[in-house]
Structure formats: C-alpha cells, structure tokens
Amino acid sequence: MSSTVTIRPTAQTSLSESSRKRRRINKVLAYFFLTVCGLVFAFPLYWTLNASLQTWMELRSYTPKLYPSIPQWHNYVEVFQTHPFARWMLNSFLIIAIALPGELLTAMSCAYGFARFRFKGNNFWFMVMLGTMMIPGQVLLIPQYLLFHHLGWVNTYIPLTIGSWLGGGAFAIFLLRQFILSLPRDLDEAAMMDGAGPFRTLWQVLVPLMQPALITLGILAFLGHWNNFMGPFIYLRKYELFTAAVGLRFFQTVVGAGGATEKPREHLLMAGSAIMTVPAVLLFILAQRYFVRGVVMSGLKM
Amino acid sequence: MTHQSVTGVRPTPATRKYNFARRENLYGYLFISPWLIGFFLLTLGPALASMALSFTKYNILRPPQFLGLDNYIYALSKDKLFYPSIIRTFYYAALSVPLGVLGSMFLAILLNTGVKGITVFRTLFYVPSLVPIMAAAILFGWLLHPDFGPINAAIRGLFHVAAPGWFSDRRYALPSLVMMSLWLGVGGTRMIIFLAGLQGIPQELYEAASIDGASPWHSTRHITIPLLSPTIFFNVILGVIGALQVFTSAFVTTSGGPAYATYFIGLHIYYQAFDYLSMGYACTLAWLFAVIIVTLTLVQQRFSGKWVFYYGG
Numbered sequence: 001m002s003s004t005v006t007i008r009p010t011a012q013t014s015l016s017e018s019s020r021k022r023r024r025i026n027k028v029l030a031y032f033f034l035t036v037c038g039l040v041f042a043f044p045l046y047w048t049l050n051a052s053l054q055t056w057m058e059l060r061s062y063t064p065k066l067y068p069s070i071p072q073w074h075n076y077v078e079v080f081q082t083h084p085f086a087r088w089m090l091n092s093f094l095i096i097a098i099a100l101p102g103e104l105l106t107a108m109s110c111a112y113g114f115a116r117f118r119f120k121g122n123n124f125w126f127m128v129m130l131g132t133m134m135i136p137g138q139v140l141l142i143p144q145y146l147l148f149h150h151l152g153w154v155n156t157y158i159p160l161t162i163g164s165w166l167g168g169g170a171f172a173i174f175l176l177r178q179f180i181l182s183l184p185r186d187l188d189e190a191a192m193m194d195g196a197g198p199f200r201t202l203w204q205v206l207v208p209l210m211q212p213a214l215i216t217l218g219i220l221a222f223l224g225h226w227n228n229f230m231g232p233f234i235y236l237r238k239y240e241l242f243t244a245a246v247g248l249r250f251f252q253t254v255v256g257a258g259g260a261t262e263k264p265r266e267h268l269l270m271a272g273s274a275i276m277t278v279p280a281v282l283l284f285i286l287a288q289r290y291f292v293r294g295v296v297m298s299g300l301k302m
Numbered sequence: 303m304t305h306q307s308v309t310g311v312r313p314t315p316a317t318r319k320y321n322f323a324r325r326e327n328l329y330g331y332l333f334i335s336p337w338l339i340g341f342f343l344l345t346l347g348p349a350l351a352s353m354a355l356s357f358t359k360y361n362i363l364r365p366p367q368f369l370g371l372d373n374y375i376y377a378l379s380k381d382k383l384f385y386p387s388i389i390r391t392f393y394y395a396a397l398s399v400p401l402g403v404l405g406s407m408f409l410a411i412l413l414n415t416g417v418k419g420i421t422v423f424r425t426l427f428y429v430p431s432l433v434p435i436m437a438a439a440i441l442f443g444w445l446l447h448p449d450f451g452p453i454n455a456a457i458r459g460l461f462h463v464a465a466p467g468w469f470s471d472r473r474y475a476l477p478s479l480v481m482m483s484l485w486l487g488v489g490g491t492r493m494i495i496f497l498a499g500l501q502g503i504p505q506e507l508y509e510a511a512s513i514d515g516a517s518p519w520h521s522t523r524h525i526t527i528p529l530l531s532p533t534i535f536f537n538v539i540l541g542v543i544g545a546l547q548v549f550t551s552a553f554v555t556t557s558g559g560p561a562y563a564t565y566f567i568g569l570h571i572y573y574q575a576f577d578y579l580s581m582g583y584a585c586t587l588a589w590l591f592a593v594i595i596v597t598l599t600l601v602q603q604r605f606s607g608k609w610v611f612y613y614g615g
Contacts, residue, residue, distance in 0.1 A: 022512075026518055027417055030412055030415040030417050031417060033412050034417070034419075034423050037409060038423055038427075041485070042426060044430070044441055044442070045429060045433075047444070047445060048433075051441075059444070060450055061450065063455060064451065064455050106337070109334070109335075113329070113330050113332070117327075118326050118330070119327040119330025119331060120327055125338070132345055133540075134543060134592075134599050135345070135349065135592060135595075136543075136546070136547050136568075136588065136592050136595055138547070138549070138572070138587075139348075139349060139352055139585075139588040139589060139591075140344070140348045140349060141571075142571075142575050142584055142588065143349070143585070144344065146581070147347075147351075149362075166344065167334075198333075223432060227432070227433075229554070230549070234576075244434075245436060246436070248434060252440065266440055270440070270441070273434055273436070273437030273441070276434050277432055281432055284429070288421070288424065288428075292424075292497060292498065295491075295497070295498040296497075
C-alpha cells in the first residue's frame with residue numbers, strides 16, 4: 001500500500017515534466033512554421049503596398065526597391081482622378097446591397113425547407129441541388145448570356161444579382177441546411193405547439209440561433225460579389241456601370257491602336273487594389289470569430 | 303381546430319397525419335421555391351438550351367443552323383486545341399489540388415495548435431484570398447517579372463544562376479499560375495473549413511495518445527488525418543471541380559499564352575464563344591467538358607469508401 005503511494009506521484013511528475021518539455025518544443029515548432037508561412041503570405045501583400053507608393057520609373061528599375069525612396073502618397077489620389085474609381089466602388093457596394101439581403105433570405109428559406117419538412121421529393125431535389133455544383137460554369141455561361149441578352153438585361157445589374165434572390169446557389173443553401181440540422185428539432189416543435197406557424201418559427205426561433213451561419217454566408221457572399229470579375233466583365237459594357245474589380249483593368253498598360261502606348265499606370269492599379277482590399281479585410285477582421293464558428297457549426301466538414 | 307370546437311371530437315390520428323403530410327408538402331415546396339425557380343430558369347433551362355445549341359452553328363446574328371453531330375466530330379477529331387487544352391487543364395488540377403489541399407490542411411493544423419497570436423496569423427493567411435484577381439494577376443506579373451521582379455533579383459543575387467522567365471516562359475507559365483492560385487487560395491475558406499474539421503476532433507484522443515507517448519507526427523498521422531478524411535474528401539472534390547474550371551486567373555494573367563502554355567479548356571470555350579462568336583461550337587466544347595467533370599466526380603466518390611473514415615458513424 002505505502003509503496004504504491006510513494007511511487008505513483010514520482011511517475012506522474014516525471015511524465016508531466018517530459019510532456020511539458022515536449023509541449024514547449026511543439027510550441028517553438030508551431031511558431032517557426034507560422035512565421036515562415038506568414039512571411040511567404042505577407043510578402044506579396046507588402047509588395048502591393050510598396051509598389052503602390054512608388055513612381056513608375058522606380059518600379060521599372062533593374063534592381064527592385066524594397067521600399068519607395070519617397071512614398072508617392074498622391075498615387076492614392078490619382079487612382080480616383082484617372083478613372084471614376086469612387087463610382088466603381090459605389091457600384092460594387094450597390095450590387096452587394098441588392099444581392100446580399102436576397103441571398104440571406106432566400107437561402108435561409110430553402111435551407112429551412114430542406115432541413116425541416118419531409119415533403120415528397122425532398123431527397124431528390126436536394127441531390128439535384130448538390131449535383132448542380134458539378135456543372136461547369138462554362139456550360140451555363142453561354143445560354144445564360146443569350147437569355148439575358150434577349151431580355152435586354154445586358155448593362156443592368158439584374159444578371160449579377162438575380163441568382164442571389166433565387167437561393168444564392170447550392171453552396172449557400174447547403175451551408176445553412178447543415179446548420180439548421182445541428183439545431184435541436186424540439187425548439188421548432190415547441191414553437192409550433194405554442195401556435196407559431198412555420199414562418200414565425202423560422203424567423204423568431206431559428207434565425208436568431210443561425211447568426212454564425214448567416215454571418216458566414218454574408219461574408220462569403222460579400223466577398224464573392226466584391227471580387228467577382230467574370231460576371232461584370234461579360235454583362236457590363238458601359239464604363240460608368242463597371243464595378244471596382246473590373247475597373248482595375250483600366251489601369252493596366254494598354255498598347256493603343258497604331259502602336260501608341262498609353263501612360264503606364266500599373267502603380268495606380270496597385271494603389272487601387274490596396275484600396276479595394278481594405279473593406280474586405282476589415283469585414284473579415286470584424287466578423288472572423290462568427291465566421292469560424294459558422295463553419296464549425298454548420299458541419300461543412302461533412 | 304375548428305373540427306374540435308364544433309363537434310368536440312379530436313381529429314382521428316389518420317386525418318391528422320394526412321393534414322400534416324399535406325402541409326409538409328405545401329410548406330416544403332413553398333420554402334424551397336426560390337431555389338426551384340432558379341433551378342429551372344437559370345440552370346436546367348440554360349443547360350438544355352446549351353445542349354440544343356451544341357448541335358448547331360450559331361453566332362447570335364443569324365438563327366441557329368442545325369448541324370447534327372458535326373460539332374462533336376470536329377471537336378473530337380479535328381480541333382487541334384481540344385485535347386491539348388483538356389490535358390493542360392488536368393495537369394493544372396494535378397499540380398494545384400494536392401498542393402492546395404495539403405497546404406490548407408497544414409496551415410489549419412498550425413493554427414489549431416492553440417499558441418498565442420492565432421488571430422493575427424489567421425487573418426494574415428486569409429487576406430490573400432481577399433485580393434481582387436485582377437490585382438493578383440498584375441502583382442504576380444511583377445513579383446515574377448523576368449527582369450525587374452524581386453524574386454528573380456533574389457535568385458540571381460543568391461544563387462548566381464540564370465533565373466526563369468516565369469509567365470513569359472512556356473515551361474514555367476503554368477507552374478507560375480499554380481503558384482499564384484496557391485497564394486490566393488491556400489489560406490482562404492478551405493483553410494477555415496479544415497479548421498472547423500479539426501475543432502470537431504475529440505480532444506481526449508490527443509490526450510490519450512500523448513500519455514502513451516505519441517509524438518506530434520504520430521498524432522497527426524494516426525488521429526488527425528484519419529478523422530479529418532471526410533473534410534479532406536470534401537475539399538478534394540470541390541478543389542478538383544474548381545481547378546478544372548480554371549479560367550479567370552489564366553484569362554487575366556496570360557490570356558492562355560505564351561504559345562498556348564496556359565490555354566485551358568475554359569479559355570478555349572470562352573474564346574470560341576465571345577471572340578469568334580461560335581456559340582454553338584462553344585456549347586459543344588462545354589458539354590464534352592461537363593461529361594468529363596461529372597464522370598471524374600462520380601469516380602472519386604466511388605473510391606472514397608477506400609480512404610474516407612467517418613468517426614462514430
């Protein structure tokens with residue numbers, strides 16, 4: 001009896017000591033890799049800022065400069081003077097303002113339908129929906145373009161936002177459905193017992209609990225529209241209707257007809273891109289806690 | 303309810319069940335109707351239209367002209383760009399998917415170690431995926447510029463060897479594009495999905511392994527990876543579908559060049575449709591491509607049973 005009592009504590013302390021030592025080594029290793037990866041990821045970002053503050057001549061020197069000799073802050077002003085960049089950013093925000101409520105509302109509705117109602121064909125349509133993720137965008141691109149062209153919707157924001165008002169795509173609905181499935185069914189049944197209809201149950205019981213998933217979807221939708229290139233590129237042909245993501249193209253050096261070269265403006269493009277990244281980064285920083293939780297709880301891991 | 307108040311008799315279970323089922327159908331379809339309408343108008347309708355157009359010659363200006371199987375025969379036997387662009391697309395996917403999925407998983411494992419400052423690193427890894435594709439294209443055009451780029455300056459300075467031409471060299475253009483897509487994508491939403499998967503692994507397993515004296519490598523190999531396999535599978539499927547559709551990055555960076563080195567099937571379809579206005583033929587190419595993607599996804603699902611492990615399921 002007494003011998004086991006004396007031996008055990010020493011065995012435990014030696015174990016915890018070695019495991020503590022191991023934990024310290026792991027920590028150092030983790031920091032080492034995090035720092036290396038962090039530098040690799042940060043370098044191009046730094047280069048964007050660096051390039052956005054240089055003159056064109058500096059950018060084209062044979063030995064690249066790690067920092068601008070004199071920071072050209074006026075590049076950031078020139079972005080807005082050379083092209084209607086403010087207008088383009090406003091257009092991007094406008095598209096998001098049209099699309100985002102639609103995506104949240106309709107994806108929520110569809111997810112609720114799939115998660116909570118055992119209607120005939122539920123499984124069938126759900127599988128069809130997942131199947132649509134496999135269809136390459138190119139298959140739909142051409143007929144959709146022809147459809148919108150014939151409806152006279154080219155040069156409007158309808159082609160860019162209509163999908164958001166029609167469920168927002170398979171991924172959005174899937175994400176919210178998985179999240180609803182993780183919420184106990186008793187909650188909505190209790191609400192139903194108290195006489196709430198399905199709409200009120202969704203709106204007053206489930207939606208408050210779905211916040212992390214809705215925020216996650218909101219962020220993904222915001223970023224998707226903010227950085228969407230192909231949609232605006234194909235459907236918008238008027239200079240003043242462009243979004244910022246497409247407008248950036250106009251800062252690229254273009255060799256004009258007859259070989260006349262425009263004034264190079266790629267340093268401005270970098271400034272524009274830095275400006276464009278700011279709202280996205282702010283959004284991510286503000287919402288990242290919900291974002292990660294939303295993905296965790298929706299069981300997107302399958 | 304009215305039933306009850308008038309006659310004072312509760313509805314029989316059978317009628318209640320019947321009403322309930324009818325309501326389930328009604329509300330179910332009501333709630334999914336946005337997606338259903340979208341599916342018919344924006345997916346199924348266009349897909350069928352595209353199928354029909356794939357048998358025609360159509361340039362928007364004149365009505366479609368029925369050609370039978372001519373487009374398909376041309377694509378499969380005469381189009382010199384078809385097979386190479388498909389093979390190139392697969393090559394791109396074969397390079398970018400494994401590197402991308404492993405990279406995201408590696409970053410997620412690092413972030414999941416619970417050391418201090420995680421928020422900063424998580425943000426740093428995520429930010430590249432927020433950079434507009436147009437900006438990334440120009441940025442990498444510079445970083446990898448053969449003469450003025452910092453990467454080549456470093457290579458010349460450190461190793462004193464001739465530095466590669468990256469985007470302007472036929473052999474390096476595609477790998478350069480992969481590098482760009484990795485920078486843009488590795489730390490993005492896919493990494494967050496892995497992070498979510500990692501947080502779902504019961505902590506007791508690691509504690510038990512640690513008491514048994516398992517090294518971090520062993521825990522990763524025998525606990526993390528098997529339990530994460532559904533997440534890996536999910537990301538591989540989505541990754542393959544995404545990589546095969548590679549378009550925008552190549553379109554804005556290299557436009558398919560130099561010498562067709564980054565001319566993927568997506569670009570072939572786009573140029574046929576919007577540069578040559580061969581809408582019919584572009585639909586043919588898109589459908590041939592769709593068949594390949596669907597087949598591949600089904601094959602992947604078929605083989606997933608061999609390596610995907612569901613904990614407790």
